[in-house]
Amino acid sequence: MKNMKFGTKAIHAGQEPDPSTGAIMTPIYQTSTYVQESPGKHKGYAYARGKNPTRVALEKCIAALENAKHGLCFSSGQGAEDAIIKLLRPGDEVIATDDLYGGSYRMFTKIFAHYGIVFHFVNMHDANEIKNHLNAKTKMLWVETPTNPLMKIIDIKACAKIADDNKLILVVDNTFASPYLQNPLDLGAAIVMHSATKYLGGHSDVVMGALCTNSDSLYEELAFIANSCGATPGPMDSFLVMRGIKTLHVRMQAHCKNGKEIAHYLKTHPKIDKVFWPGFEDHPNHQIAKEQMRDFGGMISFTMKGNDMDAAFRMASALKVFSLAESLGGVESLAGHPASMTHASIPKAEREKSGVVDSLIRLSVGIEDIEDLLADLKQALDAC
Numbered sequence: 001m002k003n004m005k006f007g008t009k010a011i012h013a014g015q016e017p018d019p020s021t022g023a024i025m026t027p028i029y030q031t032s033t034y035v036q037e038s039p040g041k042h043k044g045y046a047y048a049r050g051k052n053p054t055r056v057a058l059e060k061c062i063a064a065l066e067n068a069k070h071g072l073c074f075s076s077g078q079g080a081e082d083a084i085i086k087l088l089r090p091g092d093e094v095i096a097t098d099d100l101y102g103g104s105y106r107m108f109t110k111i112f113a114h115y116g117i118v119f120h121f122v123n124m125h126d127a128n129e130i131k132n133h134l135n136a137k138t139k140m141l142w143v144e145t146p147t148n149p150l151m152k153i154i155d156i157k158a159c160a161k162i163a164d165d166n167k168l169i170l171v172v173d174n175t176f177a178s179p180y181l182q183n184p185l186d187l188g189a190a191i192v193m194h195s196a197t198k199y200l201g202g203h204s205d206v207v208m209g210a211l212c213t214n215s216d217s218l219y220e221e222l223a224f225i226a227n228s229c230g231a232t233p234g235p236m237d238s239f240l241v242m243r244g245i246k247t248l249h250v251r252m253q254a255h256c257k258n259g260k261e262i263a264h265y266l267k268t269h270p271k272i273d274k275v276f277w278p279g280f281e282d283h284p285n286h287q288i289a290k291e292q293m294r295d296f297g298g299m300i301s302f303t304m305k306g307n308d309m310d311a312a313f314r315m316a317s318a319l320k321v322f323s324l325a326e327s328l329g330g331v332e333s334l335a336g337h338p339a340s341m342t343h344a345s346i347p348k349a350e351r352e353k354s355g356v357v358d359s360l361i362r363l364s365v366g367i368e369d370i371e372d373l374l375a376d377l378k379q380a381l382d383a384c
């Protein structure tokens with residue numbers, strides 16, 4: 001069926017009743033290899049590192065949600081990123097968002113820098129800043145929006161224009177928004193990437209990565225890298241993510257609703273200094289957020305008055321419904337301290353330059369009842 005709406009695609013895309021039994025759910029094809037009729041003659045499946053039917057169903061589903069021609073899944077978000085950077089050659093340069101997921105920063109600076117790829121970390125909330133770092137060797141723009149953890153919004157269309165004018169590959173890490181809130185390929189990106197561990201999976205029970213593209217040549221190259229380097233996911237994990245995605249639209253609506261209430265509650269609290277959430281009208285990029293996102297999500301960060309790190313630690317430790325943990329995007333609410341957790345691999349000076357100060361707390365607002373979440377935040381703030 002053409003032109004299905006988001007929720008219908010989340011439940012059905014890529015999935016047909018199993019032809020041999022009629023099973024409504026795509027089976028977990030727990031196999032490493034496939035029997036061939038005669039040497040080289042097979043049904044499109046030869047060896048499961050390259051292709052597995054459960055994974056193929058998931059790839060089609062994620063591609064449908066991103067309005068993409070092609071999807072590819074990886075054993076983690078980092079595995080997907082690794083494949084994307086392997087499109088490049090020594091000497092090539094990448095311009096990346098400055099407050100970026102700590103693991104991406106670590107991979108770029110501690111692994112790929114040794115292979116001669118040069119990374120520039122730039123505050124992209126003014127897209128013109130990108131132009132200051134362009135040169136003949138620039139090959140890729142790496143954008144994360146909303147940014148992590150400061151919830152800056154980067155104008156994807158403006159980046160796509162710069163990428164077009166300079167023949168760069170625009171990659172957007174869409175993990176924070178999920179395809180429910182934002183579709184970067186529709187705004188001109190060449191590749192959209194996800195840590196499916198987060199909102200796509202949605203239940204904090206699986207690690208997985210994904211990417212989508214409309215370009216046949218990029219897809220061929222990325223699928224070749226995936227099969228050659230081997231960071232492809234197994235069928236059980238593929239099944240779990242596919243099952244998670246079936247409620248993505250319903251979960252995202254609940255995340256956004258709870259996120260909005262909590263952002264407004266925190267903003268008026270006397271112990272809190274700044275609250276970072278793109279839904280506020282006084283957020284510096286609110287207008288772009290409104291244009292490129294369907295809603296504002298459940299990711300919120302805040303700092304304590306006087307940048308008091310001890311108060312931030314006491315607050316985070318006193319939470320009872322929110323769990324203190326890395327990661328995000330699951331049904332359960334999480335709180336994190338980026339400076340010592342997700343962003344610990346970024347040097348302090350670099351971190352503070354981009355605004356990740358010591359009293360910053362990041363919330364991944366889950367879909368529990370809002371009264372309980374608000375009461376939990378209130379008691380933790382009273383205690384700190």
Ligand SMILES: *Cc1c(COP(=O)(O)O)cnc(C)c1O
Binds near residue numbers: 198
């Ligand atoms: C978690 C995350 C990643 C890495 O994904 P993994 O599945 O943990 O490997 C990349 N980007 C963002 C924005 C993330 O939150």
